[in-house]
Amino acid sequence: MMIAILTDYLSSDYDIISATSGESVLEKVKDESPDLILLDVILPKISGIEVCEILKSDEKNTKYTDHNGYHCPSQKTGSKP
Numbered sequence: 001m002m003i004a005i006l007t008d009y010l011s012s013d014y015d016i017i018s019a020t021s022g023e024s025v026l027e028k029v030k031d032e033s034p035d036l037i038l039l040d041v042i043l044p045k046i047s048g049i050e051v052c053e054i055l056k057s058d059e060k061n062t063k064y065t066d067h068n069g070y071h072c073p074s075q076k077t078g079s080k081p
Contacts (some may be wrong), residue, residue, distance in 0.1 A: 036057070
């Protein structure tokens with residue numbers, strides 16, 4: 001449901017490419033070289049965290065700073081900001 005909402009909202013201004021598994025994310029990133037990746041943590045075959053680690057390990061994918069929920073202090077401590 002969230003994917004459909006985001007796709008509908010963003011598709012008028014951006015080209016949207018979606019993937020349903022960690023493996024397909026890696027294939028599409030290789031083929032398409034996207035400017036932005038919105039990545040779920042829970043994906044079949046390869047988790048979103050593993051996909052992120054794989055992408056970050058390749059220098060051509062780490063041109064820009066990454067932003068994710070793991071940098072939030074509330075995620076680490078369990079408290080709300």
